[in-house]
Amino acid sequence: MRLLYTQVGTLARRAMLKTLRQPFQLFPIVFFPLILLAVNASGLKAATRLPGFPTHSYISFAIAVAFIQGGMFSLINTGTNLAEDIESGFFNRLALTPLRRVALIAGLLVGVGGLGVLQSGVYMLMGLVAGAHLHAGFGGVPVILVLGSLTAVGFGALGCAAALQTGSGEAVQGLFPLFFVFIFLSSSNLPRNLLKTGWFHTVANVNPISYLIEGFRGLYIYGWDGTALWRAFAVAAGLTLVALVAVAGAMRTRLQRT
């Protein structure tokens, strides 16, 4: 068991170092969601005057989306890094050690979780600087960090599954637009009760990303909204679970060592 912990810790550290030492991976994680937030906040600020809009601060409303976008970058970065390992033969190097399958994936995802905490911290800090108000107060900070980390792990695991299935970094990157569409088909820009277009309202209602966003958003604009929070954690946990099942299947195919 001690060896398992050592292996997981070692691989988690490597996963974090690998991302932190690649500026071209860090840049989109940190800046892309913030740039999009700035663009949306300036363009859609008038939405706060709509009757029924829950806050006067569009920044406080929209900051939630940054955490989801950060999670999606985790998908791309984790998947691409693992695919690179497969393509370069590093994966075979790992397979030649006494490393257990579970340690390989756990190590990667613990690293992703750690990065998830870091990126969530950055989004909160930048939001604070831009004027977002965290209604839940100081107690909301660890909840956001945990939810942000779990979101990153769920998306990161999906990236791992794609990498193991295809062994190709390009294939993993091809998933990004697909998942990004889910953000736009959610309550990312307006609360669901203000989405008047019939089909859009229906799609946003069944889109799990809406509930994930609303978990973060609730902490910012309402404080402690239990329903929004449990739904968000359920979506993040469900995403992680589904992704782990996919990872386990893909791993059996990819790693056929005797």
Next chain:
Amino acid sequence: MSPMSEPRENGIEVEGLVRDFKGGVRAVDGIDLRVPGGEIYGFLGPNGAGKSTTVLMLTTLLPPTAGSARVAGLDVVRQGAAVRRALGASLQESALDPYLTGREHMRLQSALHGIERAEGERRGAELLERVGLTEAADRKVGGYSGGMKRRLDLGLALVHGPQLLFLDEPTTGLDPQSRAALWDEVRRLAGEGVTVFLTTQYLEEADVLADRVGIIDRGRIVAEGTPAELKASIGRPSVEAAPADPGERERLAAALARFGEPAAAAPGAVAVRLPEGVGDLAEIVRTLDGEALAIADLRLHQPTLDDVFLAKTGRSLEGAGDDGEEPGRDERETDGADGAARLGEASA
């Protein structure tokens, strides 16, 4: 799997090993091997001959379709984890993380093998020194040269002190100096009792480094023995001469015919295959001088491993891989019930 006799502690024994891939491609077609402990065994063949697929099976990364193999006395199918603990491997690519330093690679490898931190640090430093990378140990591997990467790769394969080492084309793409340095290290390891299974497509590498050589072509071993035995098995040396005056070619041929039977020669030249035991150029030179033949070029040609390959397969080793590629990634899916694999990096 049939039981095999006398498994050696750090040897390799293979019987009827087969590996099929999707689409009916048979990459390895029933090979038999015995490599005693402490030997450097050169596995020579062109691209796509089945070398890397064999290594992947022997290192437990790819299940065989049929046949059996024991590495360090352990069955590669039923005792995979124990086999992995016993062997070290440097596979075809320098599989390194460009964002980690050499020392960090050593730490990672030690930790994954369950080596205590202090011991891992000590062994890592010792191995970095051994492969000449102490000064570069704290630089990211992305900035290493090809030779440095290969040396680090070799050092990493030795972290857990294996007595059996698989090196898959370890010098491909290296400059002559780096190649020679790696050969020295391989010899040193063999001197310490480590069994080395080395795949290569370089004739010279197999010739100068290996105690014994197995030549593989299209998944089958076509010849095996010491380099000297293999070369002796296919024949005698030949002597080739080119006259200074092309008009003297017939007279030159008549003079050389006294020393052996005619053999293929370069355009404008004449060659004869010498009888066994005849290899002294002095007598030939005296004869040609006595005939007043002016010679532009005269050379004695000893048989090479390429000649062995040519004799056994009808093709020259150089360029022989064009029609025998091992399957690519997408063709590595199983078509059988044994759950055979797709494997990330298995091309030879």
